[in-house]
Amino acid sequence: MTTTAPPKGTPERRTAPRPKQQRSGGGYVLTVAMLAVLAYFLLPLFWLLVSSTKTTGDLFSTFGLWFGGEFNLFDNIGRTLTEQDGVFVRWLGNTLLYAVTAAGGGALLAALGGYGFAKYRFKGNRAMFMLVLGALMVPATALAIPTYLVFSEIGLANTPWAIILPSLAHPFGLYLMRIYTESAVPDTMIEAARIDGAGEMRIFFQVTLRLLAPGFATVLLFTLVQTWNNYFLPLIMLNDPDLYPITVGLAQWQAQAAASGGASGDLVPLVVTGALLSILPLIVAFLFLQRYWQTGLAAGSVKQ
Amino acid sequence: MATTTSETQAPGARPGTARGRESKRYAAAGYAFIAPFMIVFTAMILVPLAYAAYTSLFREQIIGGSVFVGFENYSRAFTDPQLLEGIGRVALFFLIQVPIMLAVALFIALALDSGLMRLSKFVRIGVFMPYAVPSVVAALMWGFLYGPDFGPFAQLAEMIGAAAPDFLASNVMLGSLANIVFWEFTGYNMVILYAALRSVPTELYEAAAVDGAGPWRTAWSIKIPSLRPALMLCMVFSIIGSFQLFNEPKLLQALAPNVIDNAYTPNLYAYNLAFVGQEYNYAAAVSFILGLVIFVGSYLFMYLSTRRSRS
Numbered sequence: 001m002t003t004t005a006p007p008k009g010t011p012e013r014r015t016a017p018r019p020k021q022q023r024s025g026g027g028y029v030l031t032v033a034m035l036a037v038l039a040y041f042l043l044p045l046f047w048l049l050v051s052s053t054k055t056t057g058d059l060f061s062t063f064g065l066w067f068g069g070e071f072n073l074f075d076n077i078g079r080t081l082t083e084q085d086g087v088f089v090r091w092l093g094n095t096l097l098y099a100v101t102a103a104g105g106g107a108l109l110a111a112l113g114g115y116g117f118a119k120y121r122f123k124g125n126r127a128m129f130m131l132v133l134g135a136l137m138v139p140a141t142a143l144a145i146p147t148y149l150v151f152s153e154i155g156l157a158n159t160p161w162a163i164i165l166p167s168l169a170h171p172f173g174l175y176l177m178r179i180y181t182e183s184a185v186p187d188t189m190i191e192a193a194r195i196d197g198a199g200e201m202r203i204f205f206q207v208t209l210r211l212l213a214p215g216f217a218t219v220l221l222f223t224l225v226q227t228w229n230n231y232f233l234p235l236i237m238l239n240d241p242d243l244y245p246i247t248v249g250l251a252q253w254q255a256q257a258a259a260s261g262g263a264s265g266d267l268v269p270l271v272v273t274g275a276l277l278s279i280l281p282l283i284v285a286f287l288f289l290q291r292y293w294q295t296g297l298a299a300g301s302v303k304q
Numbered sequence: 305m306a307t308t309t310s311e312t313q314a315p316g317a318r319p320g321t322a323r324g325r326e327s328k329r330y331a332a333a334g335y336a337f338i339a340p341f342m343i344v345f346t347a348m349i350l351v352p353l354a355y356a357a358y359t360s361l362f363r364e365q366i367i368g369g370s371v372f373v374g375f376e377n378y379s380r381a382f383t384d385p386q387l388l389e390g391i392g393r394v395a396l397f398f399l400i401q402v403p404i405m406l407a408v409a410l411f412i413a414l415a416l417d418s419g420l421m422r423l424s425k426f427v428r429i430g431v432f433m434p435y436a437v438p439s440v441v442a443a444l445m446w447g448f449l450y451g452p453d454f455g456p457f458a459q460l461a462e463m464i465g466a467a468a469p470d471f472l473a474s475n476v477m478l479g480s481l482a483n484i485v486f487w488e489f490t491g492y493n494m495v496i497l498y499a500a501l502r503s504v505p506t507e508l509y510e511a512a513a514v515d516g517a518g519p520w521r522t523a524w525s526i527k528i529p530s531l532r533p534a535l536m537l538c539m540v541f542s543i544i545g546s547f548q549l550f551n552e553p554k555l556l557q558a559l560a561p562n563v564i565d566n567a568y569t570p571n572l573y574a575y576n577l578a579f580v581g582q583e584y585n586y587a588a589a590v591s592f593i594l595g596l597v598i599f600v601g602s603y604l605f606m607y608l609s610t611r612r613s614r615s
C-alpha cells in the first residue's frame with residue numbers, strides 16, 4: 001500500500017488558528033467575569049475536597065468551604081474502604097468492570113458498524129442508518145423499564161449482563177464513527193489494500209483501524225463515562241448490593257444517612273469521601289484525554 | 305465475508321465506471337461489518353420497545369392473570385392527573401432551565417473564542433469538568449450544599465444573622481433541581497458551541513475585520529448565525545434530558561420526601577409504578593408515552609427550525 005497521504009480530516013484541524021486580538025480593557029472585564037463563572041463551576045468540587053478531609057464533628061461545626069481543625073482525609077478514606085466489609089471497593093470494581101467491558105465492546109461495535117455504513121454500498125444501508133439515527137432520540141431512561149421487563153423475562157435481570165449488554169448499543173457512537181470514517185479513511189487507501197490482496201477484515205483491522213484511532217478513543221471515552229455514571233439502569237436491574245456499581249451504592253448510603261438524620265451522622269463522611277473517590281478516576285481520565293472529548297463533540301455538532 | 309480478493313490488476317486499470325459492480329461484490333462484507341452492531345441494536349433497543357408496546361396492552365389481574373385490554377392503559381395515562389402534572393412540571397423545567405443554560409453556554413463559548421481574555425484554556429476545562437461528574441454525585445454534593453445542617457449557604461446566613469435559605473422547600477425545589485442540571489451540563493453545551501465556532505472559516509472573520517466590524521459585531525452577525533446547527537443539537541439534547549429527569553429528583557427525594565413525591569417527574573412516576581406498585585403494564589405504557597413525547601418533541605423542533613430557516 002503506497003501513495004496515500006495520511007488523512008488530515010479531523011474536524012478540529014480544518015481551520016487555521018485564530019489571529020490573536022489585541023487585549024483591551026474589555027478583555028480584563030471578560031477575564032474577571034469568566035473567573036467568577038469558573039468559581040461557580042468549581043465550588044461543589046472544592047467543597048467535596050475540603051469536606052472529605054474533615055472529621056464528622058468538624059463537618060457539622062466548621063465552615064463548609066474551608067478546612068477544619070484536623071486533617072482527617074486518610075482516616076476517612078480508610079473507613080470508606082473498609083465499611084461493611086469493604087463493600088465500597090466491590091462497588092468500585094463493579095463499576096470498572098461494567099464500564100470497561102461496555103466501553104470496549106461498544107466502541108468496537110460502533111467502529112465496525114460505522115466503517116461498514118461509511119464505506120460499503122449495500123441494500124438497506126440508508127434505511128438502517130436512518131433507523132439508528134432515529135434511535136438517538138429514544139431517551140435512555142424511557143428504555144430502561146422496557147429493557148428491565150425483557151431481561152427479567154429471560155432471567156438476566158440482577159446479573160452483570162443486565163448492565164453491560166444494554167450499554168453496548170450506542171447509536172451516537174455509530175453515528176460518530178460513520179462520519180469519522182468518511183473524513184479519515186480515503187477510498188483510495190482501501191482500494192490499494194485490495195489490490196495488494198488483503199481481505200476486507202484484514203484491511204479493517206490492519207489498515208483502517210489505526211486511522212480511526214482518535215474517533216475510536218472518543219467513542220470509548222463517551223461510553224466509558226456514560227456507563228460509569230449510569231444510575232437508573234443498575235438501580236432497576238440489580239437487587240444484590242454485591243453487584244451494585246458505585247453510583248447506586250453511594251445513593252443508597254446517602255439515603256440511609258438522610259433517613260436517620262443526625263443519628264447516623266457518622267455515615268455522612270463516608271458518603272462525601274466515597275463521592276470524591278468515585279469521581280477522581282474520571283477527572284483524571286478527563287484531564288489527560290481532553291483532545292478526544294473535544295473531537296467527539298466537535299464532530300457531533302459541526303457535521304450535522 | 306468476502307475475504308478472497310486476490311486477483312491482481314494494475315492500479316491504473318481501475319476506472320471509476322467499475323465502481324457499481326465493484327461495490328456490489330463487497331456488499332457481503334458491508335453486511336458483515338454492520339451485523340454485530342445491528343444485532344445488539346435490535347436486541348437492546350428495538351426489542352425492548354416492541355415488548356413494552358406489547359406489554360402496555362395488557363393488565364395484570366389477581367384473578368385470570370394477564371388480560372388484553374387494548375389501549376386502556378393509554379386512556380388511563382392521558383387522564384392520569386399525576387402523570388400530567390409530572391409532564392407539566394418537566395415542561396416548565398425545560399422552558400426555564402434550558403434557555404438560561406444555553407444562553408450562558410453561548411456566552412462562555414463566545415468569550416473563549418473571542419481571543420480577548422486570558423486563561424481561556426483553564427476556564428474551558430474548569431467549566432466542562434462537571435460533565436465528568438456522575439449526576440448522582442452532582443445531586444449528592446448540591447444536596448449537602450443546599451442542606452440546612454452544614455451547607456455553607458446556611459452557615460453564611462447564620463453568620464450574618466439571617467434566616468437560612470431553604471433550598472429544598474416546595475416552591476423553590478424546581479429551581480434547585482434546575483441549578484444542579486445547569487451545573488452539570490452548561491460546560492457540555494459550551495464545548496459543543498465552542499467547537500462549532502472554531503470551525504467557522506477564518507476568511508469570514510478577515511472579511512468582517514476589513515469591513516470594520518468589532519468583536520461584538522462579529523459575534524452577533526457572523527458567529528451566532530453560524531452556530532445554528534450546533535444550537536439545534538444542544539436544544540434536542542436538552543429536550544431529551546429535561547423530559548427524562550430522574551437522577552437528581554430521586555437523590556433529593558431522600559432529603560425532602562415531602563416535597564418530591566413519587567410522581568414528581570414522569571420518569572420517577574414510571575419507576576415507582578413499576579417497582580413500588582408492581583404495575584408493570586401501566587409503567588410500560590407510561591414509559592412508552594414519555595418516549596413518544598420526547599421523540600415527537602425533538603422531531604417537531606427540528607422540523608420547525610429547519611423549515612423556518614428555509615423560508
